[in-house]
Amino acid sequence: MKKILILFSHPKFESSRANTALVYPIKDKAGVTFHDLYEHYPDFHIDVPAEKELLKQHDVIIWHHPLYWFSCPPLMKQWMDMVLEYNWAYGPKGNALESKICLNVITAGGSRDLYCSAGTNTYSVNEFLRPFEQTVKLCRMAFLPPYAVMGTYRLKNEELLQHGRQYMALIDLLQGNVAIDDLKGYAFLNDIPQLKMD
């Protein structure tokens, strides 16, 4: 069974309905390490050696965060700046993360149809996630399409709970022996046949 590390960054988790629905079911799941960055590093002093050790112990890294100004919250960027060190994560001797799997799980207020050349946001979510994609590439990991809960303000509680179940199913899938290449063809992991919602 693959071990999963969820790096969760949300500066105001307590008032996020969507993330409450996503996080609570999976937070104590076996084989999953839920790592709440804002709870661990309230003053942004990231413990780099501890973070590196944590990364080493896991096979799948999930960046779980809301989409703020088309990117991640600042602590997660700080985490990337501090932890992904030269000659450890990347560079000639940097192969600590090699062949691990990495993906974004995001929540966004805007719905999916706003994120396209015709919509108000001009670019697609996948395009906005390019910096993460490139980072993953440089660290020699495999990048998967994002799992996204979008238009959160308009989702009813029941729909959010359904997303919670879907996230759980996704994690089950990642823990098992799913063929990574089968997942790469989709724009969102929400669309893969194994996770189809009724």
Add this chain to the structure above:
Amino acid sequence: MTGSILFQAIVFLAGAIICVSIAKRLGLSSVLGYLLAGVLIGPYVLGFIGESGQDILHFAEFGVVVMLFLIGLEIDPMNFWKMRKTILGMGGIQVTMTMLLSYALFLFLGFEWKVSLVFSMAVALSSTAIALQTIKEKGLMQTTFGTSSFSVLLFQDIIVIFMLGAIPLLSRTETGVVENHSEHANLLDNLPLGFQTLAIILSVALIIVAGRFLIVPMLRKVAKTGVRELLIAAAFLIVFGISFLMEYVGLSPALGAFLGGVVLSNSEFKHELESTLEPFKSLLLGLFFMAVGASINFLVIAESPLTIGGLLIVIILLKALVLFITGHIFKLKLDQKILFTFSLAQIGEFAFVLLSFAFNLNILDRDQMDMMLVITALTMTLTPIIGMINERLVLPKIGTKESIQRPMDHIAKSQKIILVGFGHFGNTVGRFLRSHGVETTILDHDSNRVDFLRKMGFEVYYGDATRLDLLESAGIAEAKILICAIDNPDATRKITNIVKSNYPHVELMIRVKDRYEAYELLNMGIDNIYRETLETSLTLAKDVLSKMGFRKYTLNRQAHKFIQYDESILRRLAKEPKDEKNYIFKARQELEQQEKFLNKDLERGIVAYDQHWDSEAIRETLQNNEENT
């Protein structure tokens, strides 16, 4: 010999100690232990106490008065006002329905209507002593079941006054003038009704005014003397005074004591009074339960076991049914409703008063009174047993259904926090907590400061927190955290010790003066230690370095690291023996290490590899990736 007071005291105390400790060992409630002790030493088993049982019962009723005073202390007037709907609603429904049903029952059984009416009054009342003692023992006072039971009992306490007023009317209608040889004759009997009401309102007002302007200033004076037994004397003076006043105007002393308690619940002496009266209350109540046990007349039972047994069961079922319906109307959850049903299904101690009163007025004959008295005592004895059956067999099958997805309720504001010491340090802690809606129970032992802070609007209580009983009445048993913010190392040590050994579940968070006090507490097994000077001195040092040209963000990170290293050094050095030579050697080693680490950290921030973003190696990595995919 049995007449001697000493001998009686020995019998009661020994009975209590033996039976209650056995009951507790078996996991039963202490009430049951006391009741059984009463039966055992009573006239029909060992015969240690005979006719004096009734007198003791009257004396021991004072335990109920003290208990209601203590309950009043825990309810502040605002909450009391909020509860008025439950008190009137639940209490009203329960008393009316029970009276109607039992009145019909007794008529049906062939009793005269007046007798039936008196019986139905007695049946409608439940036992404050038994129910509340059990609820408090189990710590269920804050549940809906707890407050509902309390509301109903309070309503009964009020309604009993009217019942006692109505019973003489019953006798008058029959014989015109009855010789009133009741002990309840009081000041107001000869006054017209309007004046009676006025006197009652006046005396209630008197309690409220006296509480504010007489009792609290008196307690302040007493506290300043620093003589502990004077506070005990003052506490009793208050309760005795109120009871006397109430009896004088013909109200229930228990009700008056309750009011007195409510008035004083906002004062800084709340916890001091609680901790003083608590042990006396428990003993008096114990005595009361034993007296009830001893008053069970087994001769009456032996004469007509079937009638009494039958009536006993019917009455309990009838009361339970009414309570269940009441709970249903007020939408209690199933488990709460069942607890509510069984905990109040007995006939209460007021029945003793009502029945003997009616007997004195010739409404009841001796057989009728004896029969009801026995039934009353038996229902009281059965309550803890029924409660136990309910708890072990019924409730586990029900359980409260957890709702799925309970998002953010883990910030439970109801979790109790005790803050000891409200000087400059504790003050800041308390203010910050309060600005997040987290109320703490604040204790301070400087009566002048308490007075001053109260005027500034802080809810501070007077009391010496190194005393376990005071901490207990401040609610340490339910507390999650105790913050110790006092600057006296001896007192801090004392508090730490008593809390750790008596309430190990309470998390201790402690202010310490310096490194050495910190070592001591670390070695006592306390982990949450806050050195009062650490952060301030570092802030100063950071500002100095900033003035010398260091960048502030870097300093911030470095200070954070410094604290981290320092904390771990502190924990390591705590274990070292403190003889001078060894300690200095170890400490020097640690400090050198710390400086080295900090220097390294300072360099870590420097991006030494900026050129690598354009290096061959990176290009190669990316190219390989392209080929792989």
